[in-house]
Amino acid sequence: MPTLRWLTRDDDIRAGESVPYRLLEEVPDLGCGDRDTGNMLIRGDNLDALKALLPFYAGQVKCIFIDPPYNTRSAFEHYDDNLEHSQWLAMMWPRLELLRELLSEDGSIWVSIDDNEGHYLKVVMDEVFGRRNFVTTVIWHKMFSVKNSAQYFSEDHDYVSVFARNKDVWRPNELPRSEKQDAMYKNPDNDPRGLWTSGDFSARNFYGAGTYAITNPAGRVIAGPPPGMYWRFSKEKLAELDADNRIWWGKDGNGVPRLKRFLSEVKGGRVPQTIWQHAEVGHTQEAKKEVVALDANDVFTTPKPERLLQRVLTIATNPGDLVLDSFLGSGTTAAVAQKMGRRYIGIEMGDHAETHCQPRLQKVVDGEQGGISEAANWKGGGGFRFYRLGASVFDETGQIRPDIEFPVLAAHVWFSEVRFPWSKPDPLSPVLGVHDGRAYGLLYNGILGDKSVSGGNVLTRKTLAVIRDALPEGFAGPITVYGERSALSDVSLLHEQITFKQTPYDVKARA
Numbered sequence: 001m002p003t004l005r006w007l008t009r010d011d012d013i014r015a016g017e018s019v020p021y022r023l024l025e026e027v028p029d030l031g032c033g034d035r036d037t038g039n040m041l042i043r044g045d046n047l048d049a050l051k052a053l054l055p056f057y058a059g060q061v062k063c064i065f066i067d068p069p070y071n072t073r074s075a076f077e078h079y080d081d082n083l084e085h086s087q088w089l090a091m092m093w094p095r096l097e098l099l100r101e102l103l104s105e106d107g108s109i110w111v112s113i114d115d116n117e118g119h120y121l122k123v124v125m126d127e128v129f130g131r132r133n134f135v136t137t138v139i140w141h142k143m144f145s146v147k148n149s150a151q152y153f154s155e156d157h158d159y160v161s162v163f164a165r166n167k168d169v170w171r172p173n174e175l176p177r178s179e180k181q182d183a184m185y186k187n188p189d190n191d192p193r194g195l196w197t198s199g200d201f202s203a204r205n206f207y208g209a210g211t212y213a214i215t216n217p218a219g220r221v222i223a224g225p226p227p228g229m230y231w232r233f234s235k236e237k238l239a240e241l242d243a244d245n246r247i248w249w250g251k252d253g254n255g256v257p258r259l260k261r262f263l264s265e266v267k268g269g270r271v272p273q274t275i276w277q278h279a280e281v282g283h284t285q286e287a288k289k290e291v292v293a294l295d296a297n298d299v300f301t302t303p304k305p306e307r308l309l310q311r312v313l314t315i316a317t318n319p320g321d322l323v324l325d326s327f328l329g330s331g332t333t334a335a336v337a338q339k340m341g342r343r344y345i346g347i348e349m350g351d352h353a354e355t356h357c358q359p360r361l362q363k364v365v366d367g368e369q370g371g372i373s374e375a376a377n378w379k380g381g382g383g384f385r386f387y388r389l390g391a392s393v394f395d396e397t398g399q400i401r402p403d404i405e406f407p408v409l410a411a412h413v414w415f416s417e418v419r420f421p422w423s424k425p426d427p428l429s430p431v432l433g434v435h436d437g438r439a440y441g442l443l444y445n446g447i448l449g450d451k452s453v454s455g456g457n458v459l460t461r462k463t464l465a466v467i468r469d470a471l472p473e474g475f476a477g478p479i480t481v482y483g484e485r486s487a488l489s490d491v492s493l494l495h496e497q498i499t500f501k502q503t504p505y506d507v508k509a510r511a
């Protein structure tokens, strides 16, 4: 597959590996409403934040929407949008790799971009996500008016590049039917089944039984379908449909047959199309008005309209799904996700994480009525936790820091062994779980309630018995046990099918 080369590519494609796993530290005063909804607002560089999320959310995110800096060389108030091309690619590559790991198998990623980097982005995403997972490039008609001061063209659109994590599995939801579509349905013959529209009775697909002559109700003989076409149904089926008043011959009964399609029988909605008009999904002015309505002094220059995000989330998610935006800006994705009953994680490194996103999401919890609120019947509720990036989980030599709490160490041990997130049981157990026929145990931080010096962190006959007790019933396979020390001999470990690993030294950061 052709790939893109840029100055620092070789370093950039390995950059994600050297990013430290950091702790996310909650800032309770900045959270709001029901903290246990799972919604997270994180302030920090998204490279660190995405890596911090990995042991807990790998493979869990249904939809990622990001709107990274477009690299347009314009002076922006809130962030440096003036990166060189290589720098921009260097910035995007490791983030896209981490985002891919966070996506669920049936998930998708949507990246808003324009002509400055859009085509480079496509090539890089082909490489990171696999070209076969490319879904489409949506064109968003973002401008309401022509910019007559433009030097060359007045730019009307942005792109949204869409990739599935696995295109064999991912399917888009249909969109609700529009009033315009429904307006095409009429009822000129007062059919008791209600409004209908008619479709061609002939098609190009070869159909052996679809070449007969038809006599219409006015007595005119139609020798056969138009040249190169076939009737869609056999002569017998036509008679059956006609008897059921499902064929339209025109007002005077002298036309070619057409098939009646009743609105009441139309299944589902609308297949999404690739051009999104601002009349349906909003434009840049609308987005700016939305943020100003939240705060009259707002100066955030590049928000997206809520309706645009509503369209993305309608196609890509269902209620309860997890949505991630790691370039959160003014908080649009999170606000829309919440109003649509989805869970969200939003990451923003600028001050506006606190000056825009936090107050906006608090207003949403309080029932804010701008943007899509009316359409989504939003009445308020829910909540979120606010986090900042904390210390790194592993020290300079790659070993886990000894002061880490049991659930954090458990998540990292589990993730480094099996590569997917650990589900924290209630109550906590020294057995983290079983994967591919092997159980994983962790003796750490007094998990056994032992108040002795080593706090039950040593593998002994007694602590092993507690681990065995906590194993799923009937489990007889091998066990990897992490602990401070093992008091069992190598022969006993072999006999017990135990691989012992020492904390903190054997818990290594994995890319």
Ligand SMILES: C[S@@+](CC[C@H](N)C(=O)[O-])C[C@H]1O[C@@H](n2cnc3c(N)ncnc32)[C@H](O)[C@@H]1O
Binding pocket: 044, 045, 046, 047, 067, 068, 069, 078, 079, 302, 303, 304, 305, 326, 327, 328, 329, 330, 331, 332, 333, 347, 348, 349, 350
């Ligand atoms: C174009 S804006 C996103 C606007 C957003 N879609 C909205 O509706 O408000 C891009 C945002 O990404 C943020 N950003 C840029 N680099 C980042 C990074 N490395 N980590 C986290 N946020 C970053 C910027 O601060 C800026 O707010």
